[in-house]
Amino acid sequence: xxxxxxxxxxxxxxxxxxxxxxxxxxxxxxxxxxxxxxxxxxxxxxxxxxxxxxxxxxxxxxxxxxxxxxxxxxxxxxxxxxxxxxxxxxxxxxxxxxxxxxxx
Numbered sequence: 001x002x003x004x005x006x007x008x009x010x011x012x013x014x015x016x017x018x019x020x021x022x023x024x025x026x027x028x029x030x031x032x033x034x035x036x037x038x039x040x041x042x043x044x045x046x047x048x049x050x051x052x053x054x055x056x057x058x059x060x061x062x063x064x065x066x067x068x069x070x071x072x073x074x075x076x077x078x079x080x081x082x083x084x085x086x087x088x089x090x091x092x093x094x095x096x097x098x099x100x101x102x103x104x
Contacts, residue, residue: 018069026062029055 033055036043043049 019066019073022062022065022069026059026066029058029062033059 033052036052036055040049040052043052
């Protein structure tokens with residue numbers, strides 16, 4: 001079997017309202033959990049209790065996602081500010097920032 005090699009470069013990732021999207025999804029999972037909660041007995045009787053816990057897990061993972069994308073968004077904004085501040089000064093922004101994460 002031949003190794004797969006891409007014939008063209010991958011497109012740039014789409015940037016959008018990531019924090020709002022993740023927050024909306026998290027709220028949706030939590031609302032679904034709350035809607036199903038009164039039917040706990042029915043889900044338990046029919047072997048579908050995992051539906052309830054899936055919604056709760058989605059809400060919990062969504063909270064982690066909100067924390068992550070907010071940090072990512074802040075880091076992107078810091079890097080953009082550092083890059084724009086570094087273009088006006090001589091000697092700054094030479095690419096030797098390394099572990100500071102100032103370069104993108």
